[in-house]
Amino acid sequence: MAAPLKSFAARRALLSLATLALVGALALAAWLGAAALRPVGLYTGWLLLGLVLLLAFFNARKKLPFLPLLNAGTWLQLHVYAGWLTCFVFALHTGARLPGGRLEFLLWLCFIVVAASGVSGLWLSRWLPPRLARSGESLIYERIPLLRHRLETEAKALVHQAEAETKSTTLADFYLRELGGYFARSPALLAPLAGDDADYHRVKLELAALRRFLNEREAALADQLGELLEAKRNLDAQRAGQRLLKLWLFVHIPLTYGLLVLIGAHVWLVLHYSHRL
Amino acid sequence: MRRLLQSLVYNRKLYDRPQDEWICGRAAEGCPCIYGPGPKGECRATGQCLPAKKGDRWVCTRLISLGAECGPGPRPDGACGCPVPPCRPQRSLRAERGRLVWLVVCLALGLVVLALWGTTRADWSMPGPLTNQHAVSAHRCTDCHVEAPGFTLSAGPRALRIRQHNQLCINCHDLGPHGDSPHGVSASELLDIARTQPKATGARPLALVAAQTVSPSAELACATCHREHRGQDINFKRLSDQQCQVCHQAPFAGFAAGHPEFAGYPYERRTRLQFDHVTHLQKHFTDIRSPAPGPTSCASCHEPAADGRQMLVKGFEQTCASCHAGQIEGAGRADAKGLIFLRLPGFDLETLKAAGADLGEWPEFCEGGLTPFMRWLLEGDDRARAALETLGNQNLSDLKSATPAQKAAAADLLWSIKGLFADLVTQGQPVLLRRLGSPPDGQPARALRTGQFSADVALAAQQAWLPNLLAEVAAHRRGEKIKSTAPPAIQTIAPGKAPTTVAAAPDPDDLLADLPSEAAAPNSGAGLPAATTPPPPPGLEFDPAEDRVAAGGWYRLDDTYTLYYRPGGHEDAFLRAWIDGTAGHPAPTAQKIFSQLSAGNAPGVCMKCHTVDRTAAGTMVNWRAARPAPDVRPFTTFKHTAHFSLMGDQGCATCHTIAAAADYAGSFKANLDPAVFRSNFAPLAKSICSACHQPAQAGESCQLCHNYHTGETHKLRLKSAEFSRGLIAPPKP
Incomplete structure (x- = not known):
């Protein structure tokens, strides 16, 4: 396990250094260009356009798997570090100032949101997966509803088994009163991530309190129900985390396309009115 | 588990x-x-x-x-x-995201279509607020932009596009003939500056050397420095020091480190008024702290301009008048205090009579030739001008060696003089105005050159000198022959004495000789007694004629048949108008008048202090000391008032030290070029400024002291005339 980590750290250090070197070179070139009365805004504009197109091609690349253009992992690394570089070129291009025009402001805002969502996504993709993996099982997001249904079915089967074997309805009544609702419910979007599992604790406590009214066989089945409760809790946490890992893309990707449209308008205006071509 | x-x-x-x-x-x-x-x-x-x-x-x-x-x-x-x-x-989740992508793209496209082709296109496509000045003057994008889509990598079309945009700027801001040249000066002037100005010292900054490797393109757009759409209150002229220096051949690190030494700054030309600080401070005012009339400090004569930049010379009354007002008015002059304007010149009457010329009456004892003023007025008459040309340098008082044509011309000239005199008597100032002709552009009005000429003074002179002038001139102009006679004796008014009679040579043929003087000169000499009447009882005495016009005006001296103009003190309009009108005038007569007026002992002594500049723009008399020129933007600017608090015990001498050995007066001897001079003060040393102007103190930005666009700034302003000529389309209502 140590070798890959070292490799990852070395790769990150190397790419970070390369990006910083590029940033420094661009900063120096921009300063020299400005001092030499060169149209630095024009140059950084074209560079920014190229970088944004490169970044946007990452999404297209995933849709064109037949193209022999590096693998997705390499493209992701390129996307991340080119993204940082793009943010710097954007600051150079805008002079780190808030634009005054309406279209320019929309363009600026769009870029900021896309960049911020990208940075957020990068952070989430680094921060959340280890936390989600603590459960010991990596779930596929699309299967989570199925798994919830399966847990609910298993819980029902256990209750039926207890009723059939012990002729007691204690567990069945408890299922109807508490457990059924808990297995059927999906918590609020990000509540499990925020530590909001009060529902789970309440149900578990009530199940524990019920044990004194259970005979030996019912207690064994109640223990199995407790395991299902724990599995449901993990399932809810997995669902919230994975949903978050997917939801930031709902900001990043649509706004990227909106950004490309606005960039097109901006370039058209510049070519139409600028004294520089 | x-x-x-x-x-x-x-x-x-x-x-x-x-x-x-x-x-x-x-x-x-x-x-x-x-x-x-x-x-x-x-x-x-x-x-x-x-x-x-x-x-x-x-x-x-x-x-x-x-x-x-x-x-x-x-x-x-x-x-x-x-x-x-x-x-x-x-x-699926991906499909939902895809739908959102399309929604956002459609929204963005709709927005772009509205922004670029909608009715509010101008508001949406404007990349930012304009500066206040342009927000008022520019109403459409095309007022400042060439609206043409396109993209090219070739240099030609790109340079053309820059020129087209620059032309739109120049439509409103006329930068002169070299507007696209650095600092608005021609390439040859730039070469001269580079060749003659002191060089930068020290090592070239590495950063600037690197910047110069990507030097600006040959076609520099106005918008390169003046970047618009960045807000209403931005500094539209702000440039970094590196940007200023990137074009310069010898960049330097900073003002203290490497900036060239000043080349004679701030003394870039000789003073407009010839005032020798050395002689005044070290000779006339040996102790600057002594009481009046000497100055107590530099501030006695100098004050800052309203904008605090230039130090001005106070007015004449506050500075020079206490010592020089009397000198200007003629106090203590040994010779005449007035200026000879008109005089009856001496003619060789005997020769002319011998040649058969009919001259009418003319005093035999006239002396002297034509005055320059008379010659100027006579040249306004065709016949007199022809006579003067024929006579050339012939001495009028000795015509024995003259040719018959010159004798005839002399007679013509005599009658022209009489005609001029008669016209002055009978018509007054309009004759002067007519004879002076129309002044060229920039010359003072003709009315000022008349000096408020008094026809009554001329009348009195005529009645005393040529009592029959009006009748004779009238007869001469009718073509009648008038017999040559000597005028009757005239009375001269001597100071402190009763009028005396100047005996005129008796002419036996003079019909008027026996007439009583009242008939000959009914109004002579302001009620003076007639020459032949017994002397009246002692009455009031006359002061000298020139003293009677002590505040300036016209007077005559009968013994020399001369009409004088006495200046009325400082800023005499008559002298100023004639000096302005004749300075640099090519006509010999004008030059004589200028020489007469600018002589060191001329009445008014104008040119003792006031100087004449002859430059490519023409000849100009400096009537005032240097003044702020609101329409001229210098390359170097300095604000005196901002530095007053920094002066040491030496006051102004902290920066302006007297150069006692400099030949200041020599700058004005036979030299009309203001650029050739020696200053009273030693050139300012850069170290005086750099003591404070360092990055951590008062700053050393290039723009702190220098302007990029130099020259006549009225050209930098909006050319309102362009609107009226339709070169710039008026804004839509």
Whole structure:
């Protein structure tokens, strides 16, 4: 396990250094260009356009798997570090100032949101997966509803088994009163991530309190129900985390396309009115 | 132990297709249809499997993950024995995101269409607020932009586009003939500056050397420095020091480190008023702190201009008048205090009479030639001008050696003088105005050159000198012959004495000689007694004639047949008008007048202090000391008032030290070029400024002291005339 980590750290250090070197070179070139009365805004504009197109091609690349253009992992690394570089070129291009025009402001805002969502996504993709993996099982997001249904079915089967074997309805009544609702419910979007599992604790406590009214066989089945409760809790946490890992893309990707449209308008205006071509 | 939710058995796993647009509506219940939704989201469910026919019977093919072979088995017709009720397929997460992408793209496209082609296009496409000045003057994009789409990598079209944009700027801001040249000066002037100005010292900054390797393109747009659409209150002229220096051949690190030494700054030309600080401070005012009339400090004579930049010379009354006012008015002059304007010149009457010329009356004892003023006035008459040309340099008082033509010309000239005199008497100032002709552009008005000429003074002179002048001139102009006579004796007014009679040579043929003086000169000498009447009893005495016009005006001296003008003190309009009108005038007569007026002992002594500049723009008399020129933007600017608090015990001498050895007066001897001079003060040393002007103190930005656009700034302003000529389209209402 140590070798890959070292490799990852070395790769990150190397790419970070390369990006910083590029940033420094661009900063120096921009300063020299400005001092030499060169149209630095024009140059950084074209560079920014190229970088944004490169970044946007990452999404297209995933849709064109037949193209022999590096693998997705390499493209992701390129996307991340080119993204940082793009943010710097954007600051150079805008002079780190808030634009005054309406279209320019929309363009600026769009870029900021896309960049911020990208940075957020990068952070989430680094921060959340280890936390989600603590459960010991990596779930596929699309299967989570199925798994919830399966847990609910298993819980029902256990209750039926207890009723059939012990002729007691204690567990069945408890299922109807508490457990059924808990297995059927999906918590609020990000509540499990925020530590909001009060529902789970309440149900578990009530199940524990019920044990004194259970005979030996019912207690064994109640223990199995407790395991299902724990599995449901993990399932809810997995669902919230994975949903978050997917939801930031709902900001990043649509706004990227909106950004490309606005960039097109901006370039058209510049070519139409600028004294520089 | 935590329970695993997913099965690891290969054939128990479900095959997920998250990239599909639709997902089976029963997937969440754990029993998705094996067919899945159609591409348009329709349910294609029939049963849990598609039974396969083996031989003559149907076999269940349900997946192991769904429970493997079912109990009921396929129906006889091959349909699944476990039918699945239809579901309502749901969009996948990716499909939802794709829909959102299209929504955002459509919104952005709609916005762009509205922004670029809508009615509020100008508001949307403007990249930022304009500066206040341009926000007022520019009403459409095309007022400042060449509206033409295109993209090219070739230099020609790009340079053309820059020139087109610059032209739009120049439509309003005229930068002169060299507007596209650095600092608004021609290339040759730039070469001169580079050749003659002191060089920068020290090592070239590495950063600037690097910047110069990517030197600006040959075509520099106005917008390179003046970057618009950045807000209303931005500094539209702000440049970094590196940007200022990138074009310079010898860049330097800073003002203290490497900036060239000042080349004679701030003394870039000789003073407009010849005032020798050395002689005044070290000779006339030996102690600057002594009481009046000497100055007590520099501030006695100098004061800052309203903008605090230039130090001005106070007015004449506050500075020079205490010592020089009397000198200007003629106090203590040994010779005449007035200026000879008109005089009856001496003619060789005997020769002319011998030649048969009819001269009428003319005093025999006239002396002197034509005054320059008379000659100027006579040249305004064709006949007199012809006579003067014929006479050339012939001495009028000795015509014995003259040719007959010159004698005839002399007679003509005599009659021209009489005619001029008669016209002055009878018509007054309009004659002067007519003879002076129209002044060229920039010359003072003719009326000022008349000096408020008094026809009554001329009348009195005529009655005293040539009593029959009016009748004779009238007869001469009718073509009649007038006999040459000597005028009767005239009375001269001597100071402190009664009028005396100047004996005129008796002419036996003079019909008027025997007449009583009242008849000959009915109004002579302001009521003076007639020459032949007995002397009146002693009465009031006359002061000298020139003293009687001590405040300036016209007077005459009968003994020399001369009409004088005495200046009325400082800023005499008559002298100023004639000096302005004749300075640099090519005509010899004008030059004589200028020489007469600018002589060191001339009445008024104007040119003792006031100087004349002759430059390419022409000849100009400096009537005032240097003043702020609101229409001229210098290359170097300095604000005196901002530095007053920094002066040491030496006051102004902290910076302006006297150069006692400099030949200041020599700058004005036979030299009209203001650029050739020696200053009274030593050139300012850069170290005086750099003591404070360092990065950490008062700053050393180039723009702190220098302007880029130099020259006449009225050209930098809006050319309102361009609007009226239609070169700039008026804004739409």
